[in-house]
Amino acid sequence: MTKLLFITGCFIFFVWLMSESSLSRLDRMNSELNYETHSKLAYKPKGYINVLTMIGGFNNQLEQLWFLNILAQRTNRGLVEKPMKLITKVFGPKRNISEIINRDKYLSVLPTITESEYFKHCRHNIKRIDLPELNWFENDELERMINEINNTPDDACITLGFFPSYALFGRDKFVDWVPAFKELVLPNFEFSRPIKLQADQFAKENDLEDGNFVSVQFRRGDFERHCGALFTYPTPDWSFAKLIGDKYAYDTNDFDEHWKHCYPTVNELADIIHNFASGLSKPLTKVLIMTNAEKDEIEDLKLALSSKNLEYLRFTPNLDLIPKSIGWTVTHSLAVEMELGIRGDYLIGNRHSSITTNIMGLRLNKDLNTNMLI
Structure with missing residues (x-):
C-alpha cells in the first residue's frame, strides 16, 4: 500500500511538472526581478536567455556581454546573469560584474535573473538553441539568433549551446550593428x-x-x-x-x-x-x-x-x-x-x-x- 501511494504521488508530481504552463513559469521568473536595479525597463520579458559559457579575456567577454545585451533587447527577453572570469587561466577568479562595471546602470534597461533562479523555475522546460557550422564572417550570427528566438515566442527558457562568436566583431558588416550599440548599450555602460x-x-x-x-x-x-x-x-x-x-x-x-x-x-x-x-x-x-x-x-x-x-x-x-x-x-x-x-x-x-x-x-x-x- 505504501509503495502504491509513493508511485501514485510520483505520478501526480510528474504530471504537474509536465502540465505547468510556460506562462506561470515566466510569471515566477519575472517576480524575481529587482526593479530598483532594472529601473528603466521598456518591456516585460517574454523569457530568459542563458549562455553556457563565455570565453577569452576580459575584453572578449565584454564583447560577448554586449552581443547578449542587444540580443535580449531585440527579442524582448531577459538574461541569466553570470560572473566574469577576470584572469584567463583554467582556475582564474570569477567575480560579479559590479567590481568592474556600474551594474545598476548597465542593467537598468536589461532584465536579469540569477542562474539558480533560472534553473529553479525552468527545470526540464529549457529549449536549447545550437547554431550550424557556418562561416560567421560571411553570415550574421546576431541577426540569425534574433530571428531564431523570435520564432519561438512560447519558450520562456532558452539556453544557447555556444558562446557568441568572435566573428561578429571581425566581419566587415559589423558596422551595421554600431547604431544598435549606440542605442542599446553605450548610454548605460560605465565602469564601476x-x-x-x-x-x-x-x-x-x-x-x-x-x-x-x-x-x-x-x-x-x-x-x-x-x-x-x-x-x-x-x-x-x-x-x-x-x-x-x-x-x-x-x-x-x-x-x-x-x-x-x-x-x-x-x-x-x-x-x-x-x-x-x-x-x-x-x-x-x-x-x-x-x-x-x-x-x-x-x-x-x-x-x-x-x-x-x-x-x-x-x-x-x-x-x-x-x-x-x-x-x-x-x-x-x-x-x-x-x-x-x-x-x-x-x-x-x-x-x-x-x-x-x-x-x-x-x-x-x-x-x-x-x-x-x-
Whole structure:
C-alpha cells in the first residue's frame, strides 16, 4: 500500500511538472526581478536567455556581454546573469560584474535573473538553441539568433549551446550593428565606482584632468604569437576599428607591413606617437601607455619618448582606494586604463586588439578623428 501511494504521488508530481504552463513559469521568473536595479525597463520579458559559457579575456567577454545585451533587447527577453572570469587561466577568479562595471546602470534597461533562479523555475522546460557550422564572417550570427528566438515566442527558457562568436566583431558588416550599440548599450555602460575613483586620483596626480593626453596601447606578450596567426585572418580591422580603418590602410598581403602595424618595435611606436602629437593644433606631451611589456622594453620606451619631449605615464593602483571586498587584479587595472582612455582627448591603439576597439566603442561620442590605429 505504501509503495502504491509513493508511485501514485510520483505520478501526480510528474504530471504537474509536465502540465505547468510556460506562462506561470515566466510569471515566477519575472517576480524575481529587482526593479530598483532594472529601473528603466521598456518591456516585460517574454523569457530568459542563458549562455553556457563565455570565453577569452576580459575584453572578449565584454564583447560577448554586449552581443547578449542587444540580443535580449531585440527579442524582448531577459538574461541569466553570470560572473566574469577576470584572469584567463583554467582556475582564474570569477567575480560579479559590479567590481568592474556600474551594474545598476548597465542593467537598468536589461532584465536579469540569477542562474539558480533560472534553473529553479525552468527545470526540464529549457529549449536549447545550437547554431550550424557556418562561416560567421560571411553570415550574421546576431541577426540569425534574433530571428531564431523570435520564432519561438512560447519558450520562456532558452539556453544557447555556444558562446557568441568572435566573428561578429571581425566581419566587415559589423558596422551595421554600431547604431544598435549606440542605442542599446553605450548610454548605460560605465565602469564601476572603484574603477572611476582610481582614474580620478591618477588623473589628478598626473595633471590629466583637462583630457589633454593620449592613451596608447603597446600590446606584447602573447600578442606576438597572435599577430603571426592574424596574418591569415580575413579581416584587417577589428570591430569599432572598422569605422576608421580605411584612414590607416596598409598592404595586408605584405607580412612585414602587417607585423609593423600589429607588433611594432619600441622605436616604431615612439615615432608613431611623436608624428601624431606633432600634427595636432595644440601641444601634447603626456602619453599614457597601456601595456603588458617586460621591464626592458618599458625602459626603452620611456627613453625613446623622452628623447622626443614626450612624458611616459603608466597607471598603478592606489592601494588606499581599493575596497576590502575587492581582490584587485591586473584586469581591474586594465579597466582603469580603459576609463582613462575614454576620458583622454586622443587614443592610439592596435586595430587587432579588443582592448583598443572596445575603448573606441566607448568613445563614440567623441570625434572619430581623435582615434588613430597603429
